[in-house]
Amino acid sequence: MFNPDGRLFQVEYAKEAVRKGATSIGMVVKNGIIFVAHKNINDPLAVPSTIQKVFRVDTHIGATYSGMVSDGLHVINMARSASQSHRLVFDDVKSIEALSKEISSYMMQATQYGGMRPYAVSLLIGGIDNVPRLFEIEPGASFLGYKADAIGTGKKVASEVLIKDYKDNMELDEGMALGVKIIKKIHEGKLTAENVDIGYVMDGSSFGMYNRDEINALL
Amino acid sequence: MFNPDGRLFQVEYAKEAVRKGATSIGMVVKNGIIFVAHKNINDPLAVPSTIQKVFRVDTHIGATYSGMVSDGLHVINMARSASQSHRLVFDDVKSIEALSKEISSYMMQATQYGGMRPYAVSLLIGGIDNVPRLFEIEPGASFLGYKADAIGTGKKVASEVLIKDYKDNMELDEGMALGVKIIKKIHEGKLTAENVDIGYVMDGSSFGMYNRDEINALL
Amino acid sequence: MFNPDGRLFQVEYAKEAVRKGATSIGMVVKNGIIFVAHKNINDPLAVPSTIQKVFRVDTHIGATYSGMVSDGLHVINMARSASQSHRLVFDDVKSIEALSKEISSYMMQATQYGGMRPYAVSLLIGGIDNVPRLFEIEPGASFLGYKADAIGTGKKVASEVLIKDYKDNMELDEGMALGVKIIKKIHEGKLTAENVDIGYVMDGSSFGMYNRDEINALL
Amino acid sequence: MFNPDGRLFQVEYAKEAVRKGATSIGMVVKNGIIFVAHKNINDPLAVPSTIQKVFRVDTHIGATYSGMVSDGLHVINMARSASQSHRLVFDDVKSIEALSKEISSYMMQATQYGGMRPYAVSLLIGGIDNVPRLFEIEPGASFLGYKADAIGTGKKVASEVLIKDYKDNMELDEGMALGVKIIKKIHEGKLTAENVDIGYVMDGSSFGMYNRDEINALL
């Protein structure tokens, strides 16, 4: 399963699937985390609102993914179960870091055994552990924390803009505006309220999603 | 199982099987969902009524598929069981979206493990969750909501017509007429009441199928 | 397991085995179903009566197959068990359509998992569900109802004759005479009472087979 | 496992192993069944009597095989168990036909699953079900009744002689003489009492084997 270069072929190929997925962005902002995710839906008869790119994982945790839709939902569901299970067993919320590690460990299994394929998704998972935390987990199951990060087809462009424009302690609105600006840049301005999911977790309030009007105000 | 391009070979090939299946169309109409599905049966001694393309999944949910017959029936049966099981456990109907996700999750398993092949079917599943909802699930297990959608051999032609002629809040009869028109166009007019299944779910009434006379009135 | 064309290689090859099997014919006649099946046995020392091509599945259901002998017997046995099991559980007879679907579902499993091969048989299964019903199930597990149908090596010739000569509401004897005529045509007249199985299910009477004298009267 | 021609490669190859096995002959005679089987042993220090080619399966059933020795013994043992098991469960003898079908079904499993090979044996199984019955089962698990039949390396020669010389209602001795004549012809006369097994089942008496003197009287 390793190539002579020490890489797992199937993991490299699964990453290629992620590179083709619609772009998702996550940012740490002042007292919170935001997610801005593109839905790459061009069919005029499709209902973009039926495809979800930003998810509530727990009251204090949100997530977004890029890659294969069914794998993304599968891993998000796994994350929700893990978070709920922690509440039941410990009567306490699970930390973002602990959850990221558990997702990483779950996705790692799929890279170790023959007869399975790796999950073709990268995840951004974030929320509030006293302070805001944001993690990326990729098909090879490694994970890393970020202040701001992008996954999917626009990762390169998004990262360049984030490096230039992202600032610590941005306000929630500033962050969302930056996220929307990046998605617009990637898609050359063609962005409607229907083709973007915007979610957030703020210290003191639970996970929320912007509605169409709130998104339109940002476009 | 991934190719270097990040695609699952077997899923791509299963999609090809779907592309060769008889065309099925689903539409959201005013207060309801309609399904118009072609049965590509040319043998004069075959009994087209024995092959079903539109199915009652639950009182408020219908479905149609394109692709391998046996896989289609298998997945429809799985959907029926999931819907009934939800009723038993929660004493409530399962939402169209939740059912679509469960089918997607079921079909996703068949793409993840060696020793299995993906299901060679696309499904249109629709019904009433307060408002009418229509979803397509494909062999790779991704799903998406549509206002109007076609699967199978005539997908391209059907989509073009739907984009041009489909309107929001069409009456049930208008929608069915449009569906029949599309199937006729794909097959150059050669359509009989026996070679088409027409089903619907309307708000306030449960899933129903048109009988031969009702279909003939539309031809 | 799919080829790039969306077909299952092993299913296509199993169909080839069916195409080489001795011809079987089924017809809906007035108030009944008839089966006429050839036994392609040329060895003068063989005892054709030891090979069965038409089977009683239940009192109201008969069947015939073309293809690999051992697979045919296996699937017929499966059908018998399913029918008996239905009687035990529901205290009622199983409908022809329900049984056909169950056989299809059983044969479909053999196309989905690695480490198994598809069944190399096509079946004609028929009987009385208030009205006479006749279904064909093929190695890919799809099934379809017919008024009259042929499987096996003579399928093409048989279908041409059936399309020309088969009529709705034929009498039992007419149907059998037509079936025998077709088998004779396929084998250029060389047919003896020993090389053909003739069975029937009539409304009001259970499954029966013609004896040698009855068959001779038809030759 | 199927080739494009609809054949199972491994079954075809197993048949080749049967074609290389020592010849066995079975015949229906008046009120009985006889088996004459060659033991192809040329080593002057071998003890041909230690290799058995004709077997008692039950009091009323005998058998012989051609092909791989260990597979032959395995299937014969399976047949003995099936026959005894029937006696225990039903307190009645198992019919030759039912036993042949059960062996066929057992051998068919070995053709259906990966990770196994087919049995490289053909069997002749015969005995008295009111009337004498004789069946051949081959590596592909199909079975057929015969009045007289040969398997193994001399099958072609044996069949030609049987077609010419075999008569219905031959006396036991006539049948055995014919069988011995055929084996002698195949091996150009070089046959000793040690290189042939002769067994029989007669109506009213249970399975028996000829001793060396009885065989010598036939040479």
Add this chain to the structure above:
Amino acid sequence: MFNPDGRLFQVEYAKEAVRKGATSIGMVVKNGIIFVAHKNINDPLAVPSTIQKVFRVDTHIGATYSGMVSDGLHVINMARSASQSHRLVFDDVKSIEALSKEISSYMMQATQYGGMRPYAVSLLIGGIDNVPRLFEIEPGASFLGYKADAIGTGKKVASEVLIKDYKDNMELDEGMALGVKIIKKIHEGKLTAENVDIGYVMDGSSFGMYNRDEINALL
């Protein structure tokens, strides 16, 4: 696993391993069985007595093998267990023939399933069932009785000598002298008491082995 010629590749290759094993000889003598087996050990620091080629299987049964050492010990152990188990269950000794068949059946399993390899040993197993019996079992699991037989690298030479010089009802000493003469011929005279195992089973006495002095007397 069969080649087109009807042979099992792995069995043919395992036989090649046997052909390279040190020679073992078995003979039926007057009222007994003898085994003479070579130990092909040239390392002057090895202790040939630590490698055993002739084994006591039961009081009345001995054995020798040629081929892979670890496989040989494994199968000998299996034989011992089978013989003891028979004693426990039936309170009687197991016949040589029954034990040979059980070993054959055990070794046959290793030729039938994927994921295993055949045993790379041939066995000579012999003893007293009222009369002396000697059987050879080879990697393909077929077995045959012999009056005198050789396995391993010197099989061809040994068989030629045995055919010429072996006589029925040889005395024990004559047989052993013949066996030793053959081993010497194969190895051009270079034989010491340490490089040969000599064992016997005589009617009325249990399995015994010659000690160094007894062997030296034969050299």
Add this chain to the structure above:
Amino acid sequence: MFNPDGRLFQVEYAKEAVRKGATSIGMVVKNGIIFVAHKNINDPLAVPSTIQKVFRVDTHIGATYSGMVSDGLHVINMARSASQSHRLVFDDVKSIEALSKEISSYMMQATQYGGMRPYAVSLLIGGIDNVPRLFEIEPGASFLGYKADAIGTGKKVASEVLIKDYKDNMELDEGMALGVKIIKKIHEGKLTAENVDIGYVMDGSSFGMYNRDEINALL
């Protein structure tokens, strides 16, 4: 799984993955063990503190790894469980050597069975068993004790420096300064407090990590 050279291909490839991992260094110092590990993170928006390279395994045991992130965490977790389990069963701490052997045994399984891949990590594990002990375990599961050792991409450079500059009984601070010097040399001076983990186990005190200020004091 072995190549003709007696190596396990997958283990060699997994070692290549380790050779690409960020450098980790371990040293025995006076009365203690220190770990200095690089975090090869260049993305300005990443949060290096979220990736951990030096771990507390037990109060008296620390560890660091180089190679695949998810494999590293998996094996570290395995080590923690093994150490806790020992405490529970024996009511005593597990020795460094015993734990290293258990990790080696665990990683060895992954090299022995098909259907798994080796772990793509090397570990340095160290602590106090009366005296300080430091072990390296590599993907092939062999382990060896060291006074000072490096793993990962800078292993060669680090080893040269260690051989030259490492001394027995260095003070804790000296050792850490040497470790930092080496990491700096490997990365040409570009090292910040965020890109390095420094941990230690001292006799009489449990495992500890340096904070940013303490690390900065060393840069």
Add this chain to the structure above:
Amino acid sequence: MFNPDGRLFQVEYAKEAVRKGATSIGMVVKNGIIFVAHKNINDPLAVPSTIQKVFRVDTHIGATYSGMVSDGLHVINMARSASQSHRLVFDDVKSIEALSKEISSYMMQATQYGGMRPYAVSLLIGGIDNVPRLFEIEPGASFLGYKADAIGTGKKVASEVLIKDYKDNMELDEGMALGVKIIKKIHEGKLTAENVDIGYVMDGSSFGMYNRDEINALL
């Protein structure tokens, strides 16, 4: 798994791994067994004492191995368990020969099943069964007793010296001096007390290892 030559590819390759392992020597001396094993460790910072090449298996049994470190430890552990288990079950010590056979049988399994690889180790196992016994077991699981034997990279050189210089009934010290002389010859004199393990089992005393001073006295 066999090649046409009757060899197991994976076993041959595993033997190659043994041929590259550090040399181990075992000798029968007067009333005892000695083991002298090289540790091929050149890294000046490694701690050779952490790698063990000579092991106490039971009070009266010692062992050494050459080949893959993790496999060596695994098999040594297996041997220890087998010896302890024998004590528990039979309340008596296990003989060297019985233990060697059990190790052989264990290692043989790894050569018989697909999905496993053979163990890449040769073992020398020795001790006192009334008299001193020494056995070698190799990756193919065959075993043989020796008066003196060497395994690993220096086997050829060591064997030549042993054949020339080894004498029966050497004193313990003579044997150890000879072993050390051989290791020195293989490594051209570069041998320190740290790079060699010397162990012994003497009649009347249990397994012991030389300490550094005792080894230095021999260098």
